[in-house]
Amino acid sequence: IDVRIINILSLLVIVMLFEIALRSNQAASYVSSITIYPIILSPPVVQMMTHGHVLPYWLYLFVMAFALIKGRLFVASVMFGLALAARQPSVFLAPLLAIYVYNTTSLVEFIRYTLASALTFAAVVMPFAVWTGVEFWVQTYMNTSSILYDAFLIHQINGSGLVYHLGFVEILKYIQLIIILAGAVVIARNSNKDMSWFIYFSAIVYIWAVFFNSYVARYIYIPAIILMSFAVATSFSVNMAPGKGGIKSAQ
Numbered sequence: 001i002d003v004r005i006i007n008i009l010s011l012l013v014i015v016m017l018f019e020i021a022l023r024s025n026q027a028a029s030y031v032s033s034i035t036i037y038p039i040i041l042s043p044p045v046v047q048m049m050t051h052g053h054v055l056p057y058w059l060y061l062f063v064m065a066f067a068l069i070k071g072r073l074f075v076a077s078v079m080f081g082l083a084l085a086a087r088q089p090s091v092f093l094a095p096l097l098a099i100y101v102y103n104t105t106s107l108v109e110f111i112r113y114t115l116a117s118a119l120t121f122a123a124v125v126m127p128f129a130v131w132t133g134v135e136f137w138v139q140t141y142m143n144t145s146s147i148l149y150d151a152f153l154i155h156q157i158n159g160s161g162l163v164y165h166l167g168f169v170e171i172l173k174y175i176q177l178i179i180i181l182a183g184a185v186v187i188a189r190n191s192n193k194d195m196s197w198f199i200y201f202s203a204i205v206y207i208w209a210v211f212f213n214s215y216v217a218r219y220i221y222i223p224a225i226i227l228m229s230f231a232v233a234t235s236f237s238v239n240m241a242p243g244k245g246g247i248k249s250a251q
Contacts (some may be wrong), residue, residue, distance in 0.1 A: 002198060003053055010055035011040060014226070017066045021234055031236050035229035057086040058223045061093075065199050065227050069234055073101065077113040081120025088141060092176070092209040095184050096202045103191035158216035169217045175212045178206060200231035 018036045022028035022074040039045060048054060060083040068074035080097060100108045129136040163172055183205035186196065203224040210220050 002150055004050060007049050007052060007055040010059040011045075011049065013059055014062045015040065017062065018230060018233070021066060021069060021230070023047065024234070031233045035233045035236075036216060036226070039222070039225055039229055045222060048219050048222070052219060054087065054223075057083060057090070058226060060086055061090070061223045062226055062230065065230050068195050068199065069230075073105065073109070073113050074116055077116035080118040082124065084117065084121045085124035089206070089210060091164050091212070092180060094204050095180060096187055096198075096205060099184050099187050100191055100198050100202075103188065156216045156218065157211075157221075159212050160214065160216050165211070169214075172212050172214055176209045179208045179212070193233070196231045196235035199227055200235075203227040 015036065018032065019028065022031055025031055060079050064076045064079035064083065067073070067079060080090070080093070084094070098110075098114070101113055105113070125136075125140075159175075160172060163169065163175070183201070187201065190197070190201075206224040206227075207221055210216065210224070213220065
């Protein structure tokens with residue numbers, strides 16, 4: 001199946017769900033015009049549409065966020081399992097999501113949602129892991145640092161290139177660990193906040209973790225940017241001035 005067709009379908013579903021989430025907002029067109037549409041019309045997204053391979057991953061994360069906003073935690077868990085199976089950076093979100101769900105649901109529900117993610121992940125990757133053996137896990141999760149090189153990183157937005165240039169490549173994983181742990185602590189102390197806040201903050205943590213990733217390219221940031229725009233849009237309240245076409249006030 002042509003990956004470009006899959007990309008187009010994935011993006012269409014993202015846009016459709018974004019619009020559905022804003023149906024109750026009287027100024028949905030204004031909100032979407034400053035959130036999702038500038039992103040999907042940006043050059044990096046257009047480039048990934050034509051020769052990329054990551055839009056299904058973006059879709060999994062977005063549907064997860066959509067399900068979280070709607071209170072469908074089981075669906076969100078399944079989609080996160082697909083995201084985990086699709087691309088490695090999704091692991092940055094795992095402890096954040098686990099802590100938030102643990103603090104906002106019962107232990108039985110937490111175990112149920114964890115199993116949903118784990119079993120979904122296993123259903124996708126285990127056939128390949130069994131077929132390939134230990135080498136599957138080594139190449140998928142343990143060898144990414146070997147592709148880090150200065151000539152590539154210098155053209156990307158990242159902190160990895162500076163760390164690489166200073167000769168401290170080995171500390172990248174520890175920087176990421178500190179970022180994720182700090183994010184987890186903040187979430188643990190703010191689990192009383194709404195789901196839009198959680199999605200937005202998790203996306204910020206994701207961006208900073210990617211910023212110090214061993215491999216960094218522009219498109220890796222995009223799913224987090226989409227999640228941030230979704231969080232903003234779902235918490236954005238707009239009051240229209242009577243008889244006028246502009247925005248009177250926004251919160």
